[in-house]
Amino acid sequence: MQVLLETREIKSNAIKFLAPIVIILLALTAAACPLLWMRVNPLAAYTSIISGSCGDIYGISETLVKAVPLMLCGLAVAFPLTANRWNLGAEGQFIMGAFGASAVALSMPQLPGMILLPLMLIGGFAAGAFWGWIPGILNVRFNISEIIVSLMMNYIAVNWVSYLVYGPMRDRHAYSNFPFSPKFVQHAWLPRIIQGTRLHLGIVFAVLAAIILYVIIQKTRFGYEIRMVGANPRSARYGGIDTAKLVVLTMAAAGGIAALAGVGEVAALHHQLRRDIAVGYGYTAIPVAMLGKGHPLGILVSSLVFAALLVGGSNMQQDFGVPVALVSIIQALIVLFVVAGETLQKYRIRIVRGS
Amino acid sequence: MYRDTDDRFGENIMTPLVKMQQIVKRFPGLTANDRVDFEARKGEIHGLLGENGAGKTTLMNILYGLYRQDSGEVSFEGQPVQIDSPRHALELGIGMVHQHFRLIPRLTVLENVVLGLRPEIGVERQGPGRLTSVRRKFFQIFGLDTKTAETRVIELAERFGLKIHPHAKVWELSVGEQQRVEIIKALYRNAKLLILDEPTAVLTPQEVDRLFDMLQTMAEQGYTIILITHKLNEVLNACHRITVLRNGRLVSTVDSAESTQKDLAKLMVGREVLFHVDQEASTAGEEILHVDHLTVLNDKGLEAVRGASFSVHEGEILGVAGVSGNGQTELIEAINGLRRVESGKISFRGKEISNAPPRQIIEQGVGYIPEDRMNVGLATSMTITENMLLKHQSSSQFNRGWFLDKTAVKKAVERLVKAYDVRTASINIPVGRLSGGNIQKIILAREISRHPQLLIASQPTRGLDVGAIEYVQTLLIEQKRQGKAILLISENLDETMRLSDRIAVIYEGEIVRILKTKDTNRREVGLIMAGGLKD
Numbered sequence: 001m002q003v004l005l006e007t008r009e010i011k012s013n014a015i016k017f018l019a020p021i022v023i024i025l026l027a028l029t030a031a032a033c034p035l036l037w038m039r040v041n042p043l044a045a046y047t048s049i050i051s052g053s054c055g056d057i058y059g060i061s062e063t064l065v066k067a068v069p070l071m072l073c074g075l076a077v078a079f080p081l082t083a084n085r086w087n088l089g090a091e092g093q094f095i096m097g098a099f100g101a102s103a104v105a106l107s108m109p110q111l112p113g114m115i116l117l118p119l120m121l122i123g124g125f126a127a128g129a130f131w132g133w134i135p136g137i138l139n140v141r142f143n144i145s146e147i148i149v150s151l152m153m154n155y156i157a158v159n160w161v162s163y164l165v166y167g168p169m170r171d172r173h174a175y176s177n178f179p180f181s182p183k184f185v186q187h188a189w190l191p192r193i194i195q196g197t198r199l200h201l202g203i204v205f206a207v208l209a210a211i212i213l214y215v216i217i218q219k220t221r222f223g224y225e226i227r228m229v230g231a232n233p234r235s236a237r238y239g240g241i242d243t244a245k246l247v248v249l250t251m252a253a254a255g256g257i258a259a260l261a262g263v264g265e266v267a268a269l270h271h272q273l274r275r276d277i278a279v280g281y282g283y284t285a286i287p288v289a290m291l292g293k294g295h296p297l298g299i300l301v302s303s304l305v306f307a308a309l310l311v312g313g314s315n316m317q318q319d320f321g322v323p324v325a326l327v328s329i330i331q332a333l334i335v336l337f338v339v340a341g342e343t344l345q346k347y348r349i350r351i352v353r354g355s
Numbered sequence: 356m357y358r359d360t361d362d363r364f365g366e367n368i369m370t371p372l373v374k375m376q377q378i379v380k381r382f383p384g385l386t387a388n389d390r391v392d393f394e395a396r397k398g399e400i401h402g403l404l405g406e407n408g409a410g411k412t413t414l415m416n417i418l419y420g421l422y423r424q425d426s427g428e429v430s431f432e433g434q435p436v437q438i439d440s441p442r443h444a445l446e447l448g449i450g451m452v453h454q455h456f457r458l459i460p461r462l463t464v465l466e467n468v469v470l471g472l473r474p475e476i477g478v479e480r481q482g483p484g485r486l487t488s489v490r491r492k493f494f495q496i497f498g499l500d501t502k503t504a505e506t507r508v509i510e511l512a513e514r515f516g517l518k519i520h521p522h523a524k525v526w527e528l529s530v531g532e533q534q535r536v537e538i539i540k541a542l543y544r545n546a547k548l549l550i551l552d553e554p555t556a557v558l559t560p561q562e563v564d565r566l567f568d569m570l571q572t573m574a575e576q577g578y579t580i581i582l583i584t585h586k587l588n589e590v591l592n593a594c595h596r597i598t599v600l601r602n603g604r605l606v607s608t609v610d611s612a613e614s615t616q617k618d619l620a621k622l623m624v625g626r627e628v629l630f631h632v633d634q635e636a637s638t639a640g641e642e643i644l645h646v647d648h649l650t651v652l653n654d655k656g657l658e659a660v661r662g663a664s665f666s667v668h669e670g671e672i673l674g675v676a677g678v679s680g681n682g683q684t685e686l687i688e689a690i691n692g693l694r695r696v697e698s699g700k701i702s703f704r705g706k707e708i709s710n711a712p713p714r715q716i717i718e719q720g721v722g723y724i725p726e727d728r729m730n731v732g733l734a735t736s737m738t739i740t741e742n743m744l745l746k747h748q749s750s751s752q753f754n755r756g757w758f759l760d761k762t763a764v765k766k767a768v769e770r771l772v773k774a775y776d777v778r779t780a781s782i783n784i785p786v787g788r789l790s791g792g793n794i795q796k797i798i799l800a801r802e803i804s805r806h807p808q809l810l811i812a813s814q815p816t817r818g819l820d821v822g823a824i825e826y827v828q829t830l831l832i833e834q835k836r837q838g839k840a841i842l843l844i845s846e847n848l849d850e851t852m853r854l855s856d857r858i859a860v861i862y863e864g865e866i867v868r869i870l871k872t873k874d875t876n877r878r879e880v881g882l883i884m885a886g887g888l889k890d
Contacts, residue, residue, distance in 0.1 A: 219758045221748050228745065232734035237693060238725060239745040240714030 027333040052315020053308035061197035069261035070303035071206040073285030076258035078294040084230040089150030090258040091282025092157035093128040097259025098266045100127030102273035105188040113187030124263035125256040132255020140244035181273035190268035202264030214296040287335040378427035387413040389603045400580045402590035405600035406820040408790025419451040420444040450541025451550040460526035531562035548579045585820040624822040640669030643840035649699035651689040659685035661864040667840040674855030682864035692716045722807030726814040735787030775800040792823035813844045
């Protein structure tokens, strides 16, 4: 007996839409093993995840709050993929965004909110775009892998912000000795949408960003040229497309988008720059982009799934006393099944008997 | 090993070794094989002829177990079989050599041949004793018993006059030699039937002759060979019988002794084919392209084009003749702005375009049909529509505000697909699924529809079948009649001679001579091409 993989000639739409759902179900099935081992009923645990993440207004709003940075960072990973470039630097770009917004908010507190908030957005975007521009320009000029550079830039960003909050930007008047910057003035706070929850205006930006990116990629000349570069850089150049310029632009734009997530975190949630603002959203964004198939609207959905896992996971921890690391295991399983699922969508398994 | 050779092949030569009946294979949007019957007899060389996309390779892939037919019967040696996999095919005795070799360049010939096989332990090594059995186990696991394999490879090679050194690394071999390794690989696995997919596409004329001699020897020894090709002279010279497919259907099976090129072309294309597209004398007009003492480097940084000067005029085809690798590729890349000009000058309608960005050169009216269709001319994963839009994407006709005008694009593409007779089920399928001829039509449609003043055509007919070649050549001449300047680069000297008004002969990066076609002949050009007349 022999197991063969053969190319699927037809990719049906049903498979395309069902695949992510099946992948998640399979991952949850596999994750039942460690739960059973810890003598926890998996169904009860999953129920706890679901009720914790979307059982009440608090759960839903927290899920959405966590989905915002995942959406924006997911888009930042997915957009350069259109041009066949990997941006693994969403984490660093996110941090730079937080830094840019904080720098603006703390240096110009006298400005009215109507001007200060947009300036913070621009400042954050610019800092993140710069962070994305570096791997882009190094890639097209010197042919250095943007994967490595963007990843390494994350560490620089983390240490840069660390240095700032321990040094020049540290709040010297606070009672606490934590490595935090001073609090922003009140009118530099990004408004919350629903009173009593942490849900803020960032969700609007994230959804808008996804829609705008979708339109750019699919409907405009710019997006067409980016897709051409991704599909075949040689034919793009032959067709008169300035591939280098497009790659740099795409990477920088991605950096700016990830940075918006950082702006949202400091402006709406923390109201100050802290060393621990980055909790790995930029890395979780990579499987988010993959589960969303790199499609901007798909990423809206996949970031909700991952956010629900994060929020519901803490709920599960409280209910059953299982470590929250289990949520990371479930996420990892989803990633594994996504990768395996890619193969199964391209190929079909055939079992040949006899030979 | 060969004990049974004689009775195996001693049967009546007229009985079919393989018989395929009413084979149907559908792919989304097209039927690649539509109720095809096919049979090959023992000891014959059977040609499978058809245009690109006629379904030849699909049919053979079914026989080799790569595809499974939707319906129809296959029988081998009189037994009905359902071939599930290439491994199964090999077990039955069916071997296939693909167009693209499946060898591992870093391994030796011998290693490539035995790759994936369980080593057979030679009888002389199967003596009694514990040590032997341990050693046998070891050999079985690690497959280190190369001695037996080597003897067999050398034996096989000698039997068919294949010169090959078993310990040479594959990357050191020429393409022709690599092909021989593929053939030995199939024979080593006891293939009785050998399928060769376009075996001559990559060979030099001498290598082609050698291959056919070898196939002849094999056929005489009782092997059956199926030759997939679209080259008429080859099937007539090498094959005993020829099966012609057209649009996935069987047209006819004929004896090659009783047919001519003209008959076959008619069967293949479905109408009369002009082997010589008429060329009329024309009067050249204004100078369009002027190249002056151009020097260009190749990828290794060496001078590939050295001080080349020539010009192309309105209503003229200038052919560049030369053995490939003499700087032709670098020359046209430089003209199109895709490669740096080191020194010298390129002017287009009096305006200098040396080292201008490709977009500017395109927009000034230069069309370019690249030699490498799949890697340069198109993005195979993108759709027909998207590929046709390339170079047009900035045109105001297809843009509305910030957006691409989808309806205008669709309309234009549909019109072009129809006008250029691109055969496809839909304009929204990836270009990579189309046949070579259709792909070239897409590039032609795209380039010509921009009405370029200068059309650069590099190897425009390479790899195409007679019908498509005729189409491309007619189109080029039609463009010339409309007053376009055409720069034609072709490895096919006959094509260059037939189409060009003037011929520039390139040798080691220099334009050695520019001759009027009517004042010269094939021999003279061939001599200069070979460097025989370098001033």
